[in-house]
Amino acid sequence: MVDVFFDDAIKVDRLDPDGKKFDKVSRIEAQSEEYAMNIQLDVNTEVYPIRVGEKFRMALAPTLNLDGSAVTGYIPEGKSKSLADKFEYVMHGLLYKMSEDDSSGSVKVIAYISFGGLQLMLKGDPIHMGKFKLDQRLFLLMRKM
Amino acid sequence: MAKKPQDAIQFTKQPYIEDVGPRKIKSIQFSMFSESDTFKCAEVEVHQGLYYSSEKVPVEHGLLDPRMGPPNKNSVCATCHGKFKDCPGHYGYLALALPVYNVGYLNTIVDILKCICKSCSRVLLSDKERVEFLKKIRNPKLEPLKKTEILKRIVKRCNSMASSRKAVKCSRCGYINGMVKKSTGNNMLGVNIDRDDKVLEECRSAISHTKESRASISMGNMLNPDRVLSLFKKMLDEDCDLLYLSDRPENLLLRNIAVPPLALRPSVFVDSGTQSNESDITERLKRIIQANARLHQELSEIAASKNLNGWADLQIEVAQYINSDVRGVGNMQTTKPLSGFVQRLKGKQGRFRGNLSGKRVEYTGRTVISPDPNLKITEVAIPLLMARILTYPERVSHHNIEKLRQCVRNGPDKYPGARFLRTESALLSLMVPARKRLAEELKFGQIVDRHLEDGDIVLFNRQPSLHRMSIMCHRARIMPWRTLRFNESVCNPYNADFDGDEMNLHVPQTEEARTEALMLMGVQNNLCTPKNGEILVASTQDFLTSSFLITRKDTFYDRAAFSLLCSYMGDAMDLVDLPTPALVKPIELWTGKQLLSVLLRPHANMRVYLNLSVREKNYSKSGETMCPNDGFVYFRNSELICGQLGKATLGNGNKDGLYSVLLRDYNAYAAAACMNRLAKLSARWIGNHGFSIGIDDVQPGERLNENKRARIFEGYRKCDELIQSYNKGMLKLQPGCDAAQTLEAQISSFLNNIRETTAKVCMEELHWRNSPLIMSQCGSKGSPINISQMIACVGQQSVGGRRAPNGFIDRSLPHFPRKSKTPDAKGFVANSFYSGLTATEFFFHTMGGREGLVDTAVKTADTGYMSRRLIKALEDLSIQYDNTVRNASRCIVQFIYGDDGMDPSQMEGKGGIPLNFERLLLKVKSTCPAGEQKSLSPSEIIEESDERLSKDDMTLDGGCSNAFKKSLSEFIQECNTRLKSTRKALKLDDEQVEGENRNILENVAQNISGVTSKQLQVFSDTCISRYHLKRVESGTAIGAIGAQSIGEPGTQMTLKTFHFAGVASMNVTLGVPRIKEIINASKKISTPIITAPLDCNDNLKTARMVKGRVEKTLLGQVAKSIRMVMTSRSASIVITLNMESIQASQLSINAQNVKESILRTPKIKLKEEHIKVLDARKLEIIPPADKSELHFKLHSLKNKLPAVVVKGINSVERAVINRTKVDNKEQYNLLVEGAGLQDVMGTEGINGRKTTSNHIMEVEKVIGIEAARRCIIEEIQYTMASHGMTIDLRHMMLLADLMTFKGEVLGITRYGIQKMKDSVLMLASFEKTADHLFNASVNGRDDKIEGVSECIIMGIPMQIGTGILKVMQRVDDQQPMKGLDPIITSSA
Structure with missing residues (x-):
């Protein structure tokens, strides 16, 4: 079974908080509902348009194979079952940094993931971040709700 | 000199001559050429002032006598019968009728004459003094420089004896000696003596009855060379020693002249042999012969009583034969003077600098350069035409015989061919058709001079060669067409561009030279500059632009495009592992950043794991990797995590850039390979993508225009307000400035602000696809200011750091009203280059432009000379095996290089940290x-x-x-x-x-x-x-590196820049002039500033008090009145002090102080009793004088009194209180303009322990040599830093140590260098060539050929770098040979 690190519904609060800098890419600010995580994510809005207020289901998983085995190299199209089938937007990236943030009273842990330059910042309670490890390769899966 | 073969003595057995191998010059001894030396080396007497007879045959005993060497290629030498090639020529001699001075020695002759008695030739000193000096000067351990100093003291001593009014009676013979002077007469070189007046008087009275005029007396005062000669002949050897003469002094005069061989003064036939063209020396010799003949005639005709004009003529001719700069009789300034021997030696084109220190070479090429991104950075493309001319001698071996056979067969004209074949016996040209046969018979061990081929090692250079990276070793690539080509990444070290630059190419001719070139000078071994360890060979221009665009966050490629781009990186043979796409669904897309990751690590077997983080120019200063502008570059294990690559990552001049990290963490090869891949990818990518600039790029949008107009309007309004308040006199003054200065400073700051803010607006408003914007953001070319100048506003034009000056009366141009200070009238250009400049704006713009041009022209000459001096002073410093830094004569300059013995080029951290x-x-x-x-x-x-x-x-x-x-x-x-x-x-x-x-x-x-x-x-x-x-290697020529590291940035500094030292009004000289001041160790610098911290640094009031103590206060400033009081009985001046203002400015001055300071003032000669203190604020001065001049005395006194310094330090110009903020607390210190460090330190209220000055010589005088060293280091660093240049501290330390290691601060000037070095050749090749050589011969100096210059001049490998190595072998003590054991022992 796939060991999903993070699976929650998120709601887009803001789009491009620092102004639109890139044509095809927008930065979304979102809040996860269950774990109350702060999320900042760069999304290629050309292929997957996003508007403020929309809700998505977002997941982070180390593999797309349903049996939990690691993805090796090439991901063939139309291959049997895959986790990606259920989602509309899938990215592949690397967890490169974790840091703590105690500016807002309670301590939060931040995980940073880069999907070939598109950034994800996941800020949440330390207890929910135990599965994340440095240098993990992760898939980000998104589906409109 | 091979005599005629039959002349040689025939031996029955050849005499045994030991073969000692090639001999090496150990040292050069300088000495004077004596009369007998001349005769010894001369083969023929020259007394005919003729060249050729009518049959074009050189005249016997003439100037071109064939016994002095073969005159042309076809003839043989009449002395040694050698051919033109073999015979170096022979000397002749020319006897002079009377002796003359040798101009080179004239100063020495005068000095000797000053010291000796003109009758008995003994030294004038008393016996005791003489013995004392002799003992000192005979000390064998004494340096020559010290000996010269002693000599100077002796001369001074003797001269002062003579010049004193008393007659100097020779203690031995009682002759009365006068003063000796070099004759300043207009027509004759010579020596004058002023006899003592008494003697003259006696003389005159003695001959007064005769009718001889006074002229005869003055004639008698002239020492003629003949008399001098006879005096010199009488001198004792001991006295010669005392006067530091290594040889007999009579050699200082010429009695005969050695006529140099024909090889030195070739005679050339012009006009198809009808006329001959003689060298200057020959022509001069002809004149000497003529003058000599005239003198002979004069001597034989008339008695000696008559003036010998011929003698003077001969003297002049002989003087000019040696040095044609010597002033002649005053005529013949019409044509170019014939050059003398000194002229042949000195100057840039002279023998020393032109032929001995730098020589012309073979195997060289030069042509125009052009770029080629497809070449590796280590390669240089050589045109085929050039490759056919340049050759390399390759020895035939088993491995290359077939290749070389083909080369020989092809001959010199067909590539790849060869020009020559060297067999054991001969050098065969391959021009001949017989080369086919030669190719067949090619044997192992022969040498073929083959054409250049791919992979050959060549040296590549561009002038000016300011640092060692200006000549680097590349590998050759033979290519068609006519230019030399190389990768643009290597432009930086050469400082080359492709607007028509030419570059030179040299081909090393031996395997040793090739290896050494490749190992030490190879491009991949010189990626970093030793100036500060920053990377120098790095991506530039287009490479930066395309990497910037590729790594934009919104560049996505599908599988086809991404694969294509991957294939661009290499030469289609490289393995590439495609990464997982960043976007898997809805479609597979790769980002541009992933392309960079592939570039860094194309496949999994490549073990390059790059990790770095860099802040790019557009980093938003927060958020690190989450930066909204994507300005934070982070690589993790060769994967680009975030950031748009620009100059900080890929360009030169950064220590944490991508290539620097690759170089440090991996090796030069990894960095070079990465650079190659990026160059190829970028060039090909940008070729497809397209990148150009058009008129629409510089058209401002509506909002931009609006914004600009508002800002300019706002700025103008502020300026107008300022001008108005200035006119009303209500301007609030800045500290240390008057109203006009304040106005200027404030207006300038407003106007500069306009340009900067419009630039900022431009950067924000422009679309991201705007080409100039892209270029400026990624750092490939241009700055925001440049963009703003094109689009919005050109801005303030400045001339000499100020706004446009008034070229007309009270105005800059007649288009403006008088005394107008508005922005427009003073050179503010509100238009952009796009909108076009108005006539006046254009004129102001040209003023600024011209200053820039003039600046660059002046700068090159100035910095060039500075670099030359630095190199000459530091060239021989190297690191020894014991880690000390020493000069060529093994004198220690530093015990450990730069305090830690690290190599500056390897430093990774900022500020020279390892x-x-x-x-x-x-x-x-x-x-x-x-x-x-x-x-x-x-x-x-x-x-x-x-x-x-x-x-x-x-x-x-x-x-x-x-x-x-x-x-x-x-x-x-x-x-x-x-x-x-x-x-x-x-x-x-x-x-x-x-x-x-x-x-x-x-x-x-x-x-x-x-x-x-x-x-x-x-x-x-x-x-x-x-x-x-990272330890610096032994043998490193750290001196030369240091000199280059300081000299090279000099060329980039704008010549004259002034900078504010905290306070707006206080300027400090910066740039090249300041560096020059420091290096020259100038006694007088243009802006001396003393920085003085206060004992109590948080109180403005105390600061004012201290300022009052330091700054000089004149009596005129504190006096209420200075009045003349005249009564019937006395006349005096009464001074009344203004106590209110004195108290207000916290000065403690009262009448008593004023009295003392008046007494102290040197020009006013008053005594204690002349000044009366009436009360605390009143003084009365009654000058001593008789009635007749009293009135004038009073008036002059009244004029002088206001200038009397009553308080403060005289040498101080002014002092300014400087306010700084430290930890949110206001702190004050004093900046004192002017000299007088000692006085300032001693002033009450100033923390003397922390007071420093920027005047090095003063610091040395007051605090000492170590403080001076620190001061030199800090001042150079400060100057360089304020021009945005970082130079490793170690270089500055070395320079400072060199300037101070003799115990006094020596400037890098001809005087300073003279005290640092003792090699005559080195000094001669620097400056004042002839003086050094003449002095060396007089003093009998010995040059040991240790330094760099000397070794180059003599053609000996120097003891620096790889030459420091000497292989020695331990030889066991040899057992004494024993005979066979005695058969019968004696004891038996």
């Missing part, structure tokens, strides 16, 4: 992942690191400096505190957290800032081992 720990730890953490290992607890970290740091290689004996050890342990401490704070934040140290949660939290903490034992070990091991590798 390592960048932060980056290294990052790399270790990511390349050596924790995996299953647990991270260490804070206490464990300390334990483990302490253990490692106490090992042998971290001790001082193990070659590790204390500073490094300290910095490393401090860094580990810092990591530790970071871990502690994380654990504290996660509440891990609390006991309440238990069970599952605790494990999770531990895990998280480890991921955030944990360090495992393995990581710590790897980190400290890398640090330490890398530190030890």
